[in-house]
Amino acid sequence: MVGGQARAPHPGSIAGYIPRPSDLKDQCMKLTILAVSDEVDQRIYSPSLRERMADVTMVIGCGDVPASYLEFLTDSLHKPVYYVLGNHAEELTREGSRGFPRLPEGCINVGGKVVTDSLSGLIIGGLPGSPRYSEREPVQYTEWQMWMMIARMAPRLIWNRIRKGRALDLLVTHSPPRDINDEQDIAHRGFIAMRRFLQWFGPAYQLHGHIHVYDRSKSHVTRHLGTEVINVYPYQKLDLAFSRLLQHEEPAATSRYPDRITGDIRERAGMKAKPRP
Numbered sequence: 398m399v400g401g402q403a404r405a406p407h408p409g410s411i412a413g414y415i416p417r418p419s420d421l422k423d424q425c426m427k428l429t430i431l432a433v434s435d436e437v438d439q440r441i442y443s444p445s446l447r448e449r450m451a452d453v454t455m456v457i458g459c460g461d462v463p464a465s466y467l468e469f470l471t472d473s474l475h476k477p478v479y480y481v482l483g484n485h486a487e488e489l490t491r492e493g494s495r496g497f498p499r500l501p502e503g504c505i506n507v508g509g510k511v512v513t514d515s516l517s518g519l520i521i522g523g524l525p526g527s528p529r530y531s532e533r534e535p536v537q538y539t540e541w542q543m544w545m546m547i548a549r550m551a552p553r554l555i556w557n558r559i560r561k562g563r564a565l566d567l568l569v570t571h572s573p574p575r576d577i578n579d580e581q582d583i584a585h586r587g588f589i590a591m592r593r594f595l596q597w598f599g600p601a602y603q604l605h606g607h608i609h610v611y612d613r614s615k616s617h618v619t620r621h622l623g624t625e626v627i628n629v630y631p632y633q634k635l636d637l638a639f640s641r642l643l644q645h646e647e648p649a650a651t652s653r654y655p656d657r658i659t660g661d662i663r664e665r666a667g668m669k670a671k672p673r674p
């Protein structure tokens with residue numbers, strides 16, 4: 398289920414509150430996710446962001462946004478930020494291509510990895526970069542290299558399927574899969590390996606960037622098998638429903654940022670929050 402960029406809270410719900418599985422038997426877990434890619438959008442890079450996006454439970458970076466942008470998101474929303482590198486690897490620099498290369502602080506790089514969000518139990522996999530098309534861009538892959546990256550992730554995905562009943566819930570990539578939301582030029586052609594990934598491992602959603610769609614009337618969502626493939630450029634606020642999340646796993650009681658996140662949830666749920674030092 399995909400929402401627009403401006404979203405009203407669900408009737409009767411408490412914005413940002415993640416219910417316990419016992420409260421929602423036979424229902425699905427709904428998460429509000431802010432996803433960004435390719436461009437610093439001033440509607441997001443704004444002091445009022447925390448007010449406007451208080452119900453966001455996590456942030457996803459789909460590549461080619463500066464480290465400072467991702468760090469701003471983690472600082473202002475106090476929520477986990479998961480990201481992959483884009484082909485230009487903007488995330489590695491603070492000030493343009495000559496800046497000192499470093500990874501964004503306080504954010505989690507999921508490129509080539511499979512991780513579990515400790516608060517929601519969401520299983521997230523990531524595939525960075527674009528197809529190889531020039532000698533200058535640092536994060537590009539041939540189809541063969543993309544197959545190899547997927548092969549290295551496969552043991553964890555298969556283990557998840559055996560143990561939790563699903564390989565992953567959310568795939569985060571920079572490029573799209575072949576013939577889904579992609580374009581015909583070599584730099585923006587989708588990966589065949591990524592399309593096969595969806596067939597084999599069946600995430601509920603794939604979020605990607607890299608394809609700049611300026612016509613807002615054009616659809617940015619394509620359904621492929623059991624996966625909704627969503628182009629998030631330049632940002633999307635999404636209400637995503639994960640039907641398998643509650644059936645197979647109890648979310649962990651603690652979060653990556655236990656004081657901040659559980660404190661926020663308590664406040665929004667109308668509970669008495671502990672005073673912060």
Ligand SMILES: [Fe+2]
Pocket residue numbers: 435461483484485527571606607
């Ligand atoms: Fe890109």
